[in-house]
Amino acid sequence: MRTAVLLAATFVAGCTSSAGTGEIPESSPPPSAVTPGLRVETVASGLTHGWDIGFLPDGKVLVTQRTGDMALLSSAAPGATVTTLKADTSTVAVRGEGGLMGLVVHPDFATSREFTTCQTHQENGEPRDIRLVTWRLTEDEKVATRVRELVTGLPLAASGRHSGCRPTLAADGALLVGTGDTARGNVSQDMSSLGGKVLRVDLKTGEPLPDNPIPGSRVYTFGHRNVQGVALREGGQVVVAEHGPDKNDELNVLRAGANYGWDPSQGGTVSGYDESVPMTDLKRFPDAVPAIWQSGETTEAICAATFLRGSQWGTLDGALVVTALKGAKLMLFTLDPAGKVTSVSIPPEFNDAFGRIRAARTGPDGALYVTTSNGDNDKLLRVVPS
Numbered sequence: 217m218r219t220a221v222l223l224a225a226t227f228v229a230g231c232t233s234s235a236g237t238g239e240i241p242e243s244s245p246p247p248s249a250v251t252p253g254l255r256v257e258t259v260a261s262g263l264t265h266g267w268d269i270g271f272l273p274d275g276k277v278l279v280t281q282r283t284g285d286m287a288l289l290s291s292a293a294p295g296a297t298v299t300t301l302k303a304d305t306s307t308v309a310v311r312g313e314g315g316l317m318g319l320v321v322h323p324d325f326a327t328s329r330e331f332t333t334c335q336t337h338q339e340n341g342e343p344r345d346i347r348l349v350t351w352r353l354t355e356d357e358k359v360a361t362r363v364r365e366l367v368t369g370l371p372l373a374a375s376g377r378h379s380g381c382r383p384t385l386a387a388d389g390a391l392l393v394g395t396g397d398t399a400r401g402n403v404s405q406d407m408s409s410l411g412g413k414v415l416r417v418d419l420k421t422g423e424p425l426p427d428n429p430i431p432g433s434r435v436y437t438f439g440h441r442n443v444q445g446v447a448l449r450e451g452g453q454v455v456v457a458e459h460g461p462d463k464n465d466e467l468n469v470l471r472a473g474a475n476y477g478w479d480p481s482q483g484g485t486v487s488g489y490d491e492s493v494p495m496t497d498l499k500r501f502p503d504a505v506p507a508i509w510q511s512g513e514t515t516e517a518i519c520a521a522t523f524l525r526g527s528q529w530g531t532l533d534g535a536l537v538v539t540a541l542k543g544a545k546l547m548l549f550t551l552d553p554a555g556k557v558t559s560v561s562i563p564p565e566f567n568d569a570f571g572r573i574r575a576a577r578t579g580p581d582g583a584l585y586v587t588t589s590n591g592d593n594d595k596l597l598r599v600v601p602s
């Protein structure tokens with residue numbers, strides 16, 4: 217199929233490099249793959265920049281919107297009704313890439329009714345930081361009340377640039393949070409900063425977990441640019457999707473305590489934000505973890521990531537789904553057990569058919585759910601094999 221051939225060409229650009237660049241060593245591009253047909257259904261419309269998706273035990277669905285609104289959908293089926301929850305989000309700083317962002321529904325929601333969001337925070341109209349906030353949905357499902365500030369102090373750019381911020385629950389119950397470097401040159405390699413990292417915290421307290429790689433630190437991995445996708449693979453492997461500058465978006469497999477090689481400050485030798493450096497600078501950081509995929513001489517602005525699960529997906533069972541904002545598509549990756557990309561495809565049903573695609577979560581029913589992020593009449597879509 218033509219789209220697969222085009223993407224294969226992208227991989228040739230993305231998985232090879234010139235000697236001495238400090239980027240990913242040369243390797244053969246993974247082959248393209250033919251995608252089984254998909255059926256795309258509109259669950260609900262009328263959203264605005266739907267950022268993340270959470271499934272409730274009774275079948276209802278929460279959707280955070282960057283504008284600061286929380287939508288409660290009556291079901292995950294096409295034709296669901298949308299209710300805007302009453303919630304005090306007056307401190308959410310909606311600016312640029314910032315606003316109300318990632319979402320996780322707590323595993324004990326049936327009794328606690330709690331969920332946690334990631335949001336840019338302002339005080340007296342001035343941007344302050346990025347925070348993880350835990351909320352409780354009232355029994356009548358009309359109001360979300362603030363329970364606790366779970367984690368505060370994530371850096372925030374006044375413009376909202378590179379805010380991250382995707383939380384996902386790992387198999388062991390840890391909360392993993394991908395964060396952005398806020399377009400500051402020294403943040404990603406600064407171990408005292410929570411920006412440009414993947415964090416690992418206790419979902420109830422927000423504190424670092426005792427088996428974190430750096431004792432007493434929330435930092436799980438560092439040297440990232442802007443992580444907006446965190447996907448948990450069956451067996452516990454974690455893959456993150458990361459925005460590149462004008463090229464080389466990345467997919468990375470996480471290793472506890474590892475450096476992923478982004479350093480716009482060049483070891484503190486330059487001021488500002490030098491985006492000409494490699495996404496994974498293996499010359500400066502020989503022990504940095506190479507990406508399992510790069511987008512090459514362009515950027516797709518990849519965003520959310522999730523794994524498909526279930527026999528209904530056939531050959532796509534276990535495939536990694538990655539959304540693209542600028543690229544306006546879905547990308548499907550197959551990985552070997554070590555996390556190496558073995559094939560890739562673009563479903564024709566999503567090749568610029570819906571505009572910018574942001575959130576992606578696998579639902580309890582095994583279907584794939586994604587949001588559009590065009591800013592006008594955005595949708596929650598349900599995707600199943602045709």
